[in-house]
Amino acid sequence: MRTICFYFQVHQPFRLKPYRFFDIGEDHYYWDDFLNRNVIRKAAQRCYLPMNALLMDLIHQYKGKFKVAFSISGTFLDQMEAYAPDVLESFQKLVATGQVELLNETYTHSLAALKSKEEFNGLVKKHQDRIKELFNGYTPKVFRNTELIYSDSIGAMVAELGYKGILTEGAKHILGWKSPNYVYSNSQDTNLKVLLKNFRLSDDIAFRFSNKTWADYPLTTDKFVAWLNAIPKEEQVVNLFMDYETFGEHQWADTGIFEFMRHLPEAIFKHSNFSFSTPSEVVDQVPAVGKIHVPIPISWADEERDLTAWLGNDLQDEAFDRLYEMEKQVKGIKDPEIQRDWGYLQTSDHFYYMCTKFFSDGSVHQYFSPYDTPYDAFINYMNVLSDFMLRVKEAKPEKKSKA
Missing domain, CATH: 3.20.110.20 (7-stranded beta/alpha barrel)
Structure with missing residues (x-):
């Protein structure tokens, strides 16, 4: 074949x-x-x-x-x-x-x-x-x-x-x-x-x-x-x-x-x-x-074929860690808008826009980004995440039914 x-x-x-x-x-x-x-x-x-x-x-x-x-x-x-x-x-x-x-x-x-x-x-x-x-x-x-x-x-x-x-x-x-x-x-x-x-x-x-x-x-x-x-x-x-x-x-x-x-x-x-x-x-x-055998994650992005298109610099890691810190809290909330936003905020593109690579790979990242710089992408995302954190904190968790 x-x-x-x-x-x-x-x-x-x-x-x-x-x-x-x-x-x-x-x-x-x-x-x-x-x-x-x-x-x-x-x-x-x-x-x-x-x-x-x-x-x-x-x-x-x-x-x-x-x-x-x-x-x-x-x-x-x-x-x-x-x-x-x-x-x-x-x-x-x-x-x-x-x-x-x-x-x-x-x-x-x-x-x-x-x-x-x-x-x-x-x-x-x-x-x-x-x-x-x-x-x-x-x-x-x-x-x-x-x-x-x-x-x-x-x-x-x-x-x-x-x-x-x-x-x-x-x-x-x-x-x-x-x-x-x-x-x-x-x-x-x-x-x-x-x-x-x-x-x-x-x-x-x-x-x-x-x-x-x-x-x-x-x-x-x-x-x-x-x-x-x-x-x-x-x-x-x-x-x-x-x-x-x-x-x-x-x-x-x-x-x-x-x-x-x-x-x-x-x-x-x-x-x-x-x-x-x-x-x-x-x-x-x-x-x-x-x-x-692939002990360390690979991807199809950039020359390195690793994770550095999305994770690895201080901007990306900060945003990624702050987002997933809320996972347990979000899972206890029934609000459909919070659940929708939680999902959409996880999309890999947000972290891709924060990539600070230069030369040929950097130009590819810039081509796909709606932001002028990776720092603009980070600031905008963190502003949104700050508001989302407030909403999660204020939301009432879903009550578990008694067995």
Whole structure:
């Protein structure tokens, strides 16, 4: 079996509105509805609607031979319902074809796996329920943690929840001489299979496609298929994982990214012996060659492929620690607005905006951030968190019923 596994991450955070020190205790609504709606509608026109239509065409054209997978965050599902029901409907139609797999993740695209097993499990269950509600009872079998963050212990937690596979980054410092083009198993629970992103081929599409200084520019389907054919025959699975906004947002339509994707399946079918599979098909059909040992968490972000995009500097660590200090108190409060805000404040993007890296990775962080500086992001978030702390302190805990 020589197969390609295409997986797309679909996520948008609820961005905070400008929130001043003087708003603390006075204004309890934190979300920039105008900005969030504008971002979703712009991305819908540039990416989601045209790319969903293109995938539907490919699914019909190749009659069961072309398949992809999505992980759609809960914050994105909420915003689709509010601002883009046409986009939600187009995703529902894709899933209804049976050629599109949905993955589970934490509902609010959070970093809870690094801090609280209880909170992590709760957010995964909430995402399960939401997927089932919106996609006609669909139940995912494979997991994708926020930002592909993975470690041996995180994998073991996911295995406990009943998943048979998990996606993560094929990080060089973890693989060493090994190839990402095999299926591996979790080192603590070998029942959980681990699919590793081929970051070179994935990033050729996601990041380098329109880079005219790249030695291999322009990227054509023939060139890409030649690279696939050069992979040793015993390496069976090529995992191409990327943000869905690659198409039309990060790589604009005039770069030719849509046409590249439209013609890629035909080139693969005609000039290689590769097929297309979903993650669950790979997990079911391809045996693991051995354990993959990841004692320290990895991710798919930045050159280091570690956690420093979200955690590690003083700003990020302060915000992260202050947030989760409230976990036990929040769990005892029934107020739905407090529960909503608690979830949305956990979204990884808030901490990403506080990253103080410079050079090439810093420019990527700046591209995604609505703030002028990481310090502005931190101040705004901490102002909001200060007000949220007051609300939590003042809220009456839910009374436990007597047995």
